Amino acid sequence: MMSENVEEMLLEVPVQPPTDLFLPVSKKFLEEAYRNDEYVVLVGPQHPGSGHMRIILRIRGDIIVEAIPDPGYVHRSMEKLAENRLYIQNIPLFERPAIMDTGNMTLGYVRAIESALDIEVPERAKYIRTIIAELGRIGTHLYDAGILAIFLGHTTGFMWPFAIRELIVEALTRISGTRITASFLVPGGIRRDVPWETLEFVRKTTFAVERRLKGFEKIFIRNPSVMARLQDVGVLTKEEAIKFGLVGPFLRASGVEYDVRKVEPYEAYDMLDWEVPVADEGDSYSRFLVRVEEIAQSISMVRQAINALKNIPEGNVISEDVLGEYRDVASSDIRGYFYKVFGSIVPPAGEFTTLTEASRGSLLYTVVSDGESNVPYRVRIITPGWYYLKGFMESLRGERVADLQAIYGSFGYFPPEADR
């Protein structure tokens, strides 16, 4: 029961906003902007058009004079975490940075261990790895296209790629059993062989994706309002692109024909017939178009790889070098022998570096082993997002504030990937 003599208590605690607000830029920077009749705008980290990062813009009128990135809001200290896990346990960790790109992300790490242990991967596993990597590439490019569309206010252009991406996810589910983070790649091969029916399903999926992409092309890619927003925006010339260290499709959009898959072929890439899409303009639209063309190339690669798999007998998908005594029982399916085989990997002492072409660009892994422990001494990851952040910021210079979202989307910048 409430007493009737309840006194109303008033707490004299005035709430005032703090006066010494934290600013991620120096006072000198602010004073200089003030003197030059410019002003500083902080975009993010809660802004709907910035993702989990902050961009500090110095603006004169409507024109961006300087853009300073403030990343790190989704830093998960992956490199440090990796030092406390078994080599095999790092695979699920390293596929976390990029949502769709798990195939490429794990591929780099797995190849680093393989180069350390000097393992030759069976041919069938090579092709299946290529298929998984390319499916991830298609999925990532579709994901980025959707984000670009929603940044431009085009909701149909957002929904369609995400729906098309579901097909890719379904294909990955049939292959590995999980939608995206499957940890399907292991040192020496893949976890288990993929049956012929599943490969046939994947092949059919590529046709379904291709058919739906035609509709997407009509409504978004060739849409005049989209082209008006993206063309001649955020231009990086060939020299600038090289100078600022751009990678992947964004480097190729500026006219540099560089693709790790061509330069240092790994897996089955040198056995497939494909081209490197290159554009010369270096603007936001060509950055987008290059990735659209890459989807077509990836679809073609997946089909070629599946056709090639017809001639390779089913069975051996894990290298005998890594299986050892279990080579007879586990060569087509690692289930039941996983930790017996991979639990105590100890690579020889040394530094092992691999360069992988992930969806958004070059992905570098350096694994340092001391030669006696079963956890890495140090793992260095440099993700493509981190590589092209500088170029992204430089391309903002001289553009309008409203173009920030268009350029952001054209780079497909993905903070969790860049922050690791």
Place this chain on the structure above:
Amino acid sequence: MVSDAMILSKEYFMGNMVNIPLIQPIVDYLLNVPFVGYIVAILLWKPMFALLFIPGLTALMIVLLFIIWFERKLTARIQWRVGPLEVSRPIGGIIQPMADGLRYFFQEVIVHRDSHRPYFLQFPILIFIPVLLPILFIPAGSIIAINTPYALPVIVAIVSLIPVFIIAIGWASNSRFAYIGSVREAFMYFAYEIPFIFAVLAMILVYGTADTTLIVERQTIPGIILNPVAALVFFIAMAMATSRLPFEIPEADQEIAFGPFVEYSGILFGLVMTIAYEKMYILSLLMTILFLGGGNGPAILLLGDLSGAIWLFIKTLVVMMVLAFLRSIYARLRLDQALRFGWTTMIEISLVALVIGVIINILGWYA
């Protein structure tokens, strides 16, 4: 002439009553009931009927409920989704906007510390004055509230007031996104105002009058056939005025988070959100009057005077549906692109429309 004593009497209202054969027996019976008869006479008095039912408040409510649902449903179908469904599943979720409105009612209205409190609270309500006043000059068949030869200039003048209120809303919100949004709204207004007025002017020249009732009467051929260029300009200006994509620049939610309305919550947000749709309704009515023959159409005998009103309503809804369709096919343009478009292409086309209007005026088509 009506004597002063006649004004406000039942007979005065009955002299200018909406005639609907379908419900005439009921009306006749009710008119003889004391007091109720007086109220029925007022309600069916044409100016009052126009204000309260069609094209006035009731029609507006139906349009708001329908077009918000239709826009969401259409967009969803285009985007391989289902759209609003869970509220009233058997009828396809059509009362979803009502449920949203109810939710807005029970949400807290937050007035932040930095806002200019009186204006922040008043403007969302005051803005209904310019938004709803033009309805008085729109003829639905023979039903019209105010019949004046200056109807079109008055409508255009009142519609031009709406951006001023939106800018005031942004100013009262005192937030940086609201500020950028109101400046964008002002710029967009400059972009579409002149082509919009030119298009209306061209149609005034075509019909030789600014009286909306006469305009509808003279449209034996719809205006869109007489001057299709003016219709195009009017349609684009309408998309710009109502912040439809590709001109959804003042409210760009990815860039400035709903612009002038960023600070509103609760029922006040519900009010400001419907402003664009109400403006869309007014401009669609105007487009129907100017280009699509207003209430002209095959007479439905049973409905009598309401027949024209129903035709006007249907045509307006079709125009609004076309506008709703734009959302799913276009991306947002940049402000400078929209301004350039407004000041070059739009003005050029609207001048062509004006020339066509002058030629038709000289040829004297309407005579």
